[in-house]
Amino acid sequence: MSEQHIAWGIAPIGWRNDDIPEIGAGNTLQHLLSDIVVAGFEGTEVGGFFPEAHILNKELELRKLRIAGQWFSSFIIRDGLDRSIGPFRAQCRYLQEVKADVIVVSEQTGSVQGLDCSVFTEKPHFSDSEWDVLCRGLNELGSIAQEYGLRLVYHHHMGTGIQTAEEVDRLMAGTDPSNVQLLYDTGHIFVSDGDYMTILRKHIERIGHVHFKDARRTVLDDCRSGGKSFMQSFLSGMFTVPGDGCINFKEVYNFLTDSGYTGWIVVEAEQDPDVAHPLEYALMARRYINETLLTQTPIQT
Numbered sequence: 428m429s430e431q432h433i434a435w436g437i438a439p440i441g442w443r444n445d446d447i448p449e450i451g452a453g454n455t456l457q458h459l460l461s462d463i464v465v466a467g468f469e470g471t472e473v474g475g476f477f478p479e480a481h482i483l484n485k486e487l488e489l490r491k492l493r494i495a496g497q498w499f500s501s502f503i504i505r506d507g508l509d510r511s512i513g514p515f516r517a518q519c520r521y522l523q524e525v526k527a528d529v530i531v532v533s534e535q536t537g538s539v540q541g542l543d544c545s546v547f548t549e550k551p552h553f554s555d556s557e558w559d560v561l562c563r564g565l566n567e568l569g570s571i572a573q574e575y576g577l578r579l580v581y582h583h584h585m586g587t588g589i590q591t592a593e594e595v596d597r598l599m600a601g602t603d604p605s606n607v608q609l610l611y612d613t614g615h616i617f618v619s620d621g622d623y624m625t626i627l628r629k630h631i632e633r634i635g636h637v638h639f640k641d642a643r644r645t646v647l648d649d650c651r652s653g654g655k656s657f658m659q660s661f662l663s664g665m666f667t668v669p670g671d672g673c674i675n676f677k678e679v680y681n682f683l684t685d686s687g688y689t690g691w692i693v694v695e696a697e698q699d700p701d702v703a704h705p706l707e708y709a710l711m712a713r714r715y716i717n718e719t720l721l722t723q724t725p726i727q728t
């Protein structure tokens with residue numbers, strides 16, 4: 428098993444959350460980045476509160492941290508490709524300046540991610556013509572991303588039109604592998620389908636970025652039966668760091684590395700920072716990675 432080509436990151440989302448900007452608002456960029464160093468990670472993703480590129484670069488250099496990428500909400504179906512290209516290029520320029528590797532795209536047309544309705548039952552479903560528009564648009568955005576030295580990785584997400592394994596299959600079939608890769612997020616596919624290995628096995632060749640998000644099964648069951656929204660669910664503690672929930676990350680990590688995956692694995696566990704101390708959980712995640720994933724006893728033959 429090869430470990431040397433994995434870069435371990437942790438997302439700002441445990442400190443401050445773009446879906447609810449008011450929580451953790453007192454956590455500054457400097458605080459976040461210094462916590463990431465203390466917890467032993469190599470980098471992070473850009474959060475909505477991050478400053479201009481030259482200010483961010485200074486703070487990163489001082490701590491020898493790197494940027495993996497940043498989320499981009501696309502509205503290709505709602506607004507058309509032409510209106511999506513301007514904001515997409517602007518974000519690519521920023522990401523190029525901070526030397527990122529990927530731009531994380533999620534189509535938000537019809538998304539209930541930020542709405543006060545059940546994320547478990549109210550997701551949008553795209554028509555055949557909407558699928559065509561989306562796939563063509565993503566191919567185009569992926570080709571633009573490459574002009575900036577970036578790879579477009581598509582984030583399947585609860586409450587959106589690309590949530591289930593079946594939808595991921597269709598998206599992968601409809602897009603060009605040279606333009607569109609897959610961001611594999613363990614937590615989202617587990618909450619959606621109760622299974623995280625199927626899309627990993629099926630699309631390993633397309634996976635260009637990884638989010639390690641764990642889920643607490645009893646909280647998830649309560650959120651599902653209570654018809655909670657996405658935001659109510661994560662504030663209730665549906666997600667947590669790897670090793671603290673019910674996902675078997677050994678199986679996931681071994682499959683990734685045995686298949687030759689190289690690149691970022693970013694721990695991403697949105698919780699309420701007033702309830703789950705961000706540095707404490709970051710340290711917990713790093714300990715689990717070191718002691719359980721990177722130190723595995725080889726099987727005796």
Ligand SMILES: O=C1C[C@@H](O)[C@H](O)[C@@H](O)C1=O
Pocket residue numbers: 445446498582612615638695697
């Ligand atoms: O990658 C992600 C970015 C967040 O903004 C999102 O809501 C979260 O769930 C996620 O997986």
Ligand SMILES: [Co+2]
Pocket residue numbers: 582612638695
């Ligand atoms: Co994610």
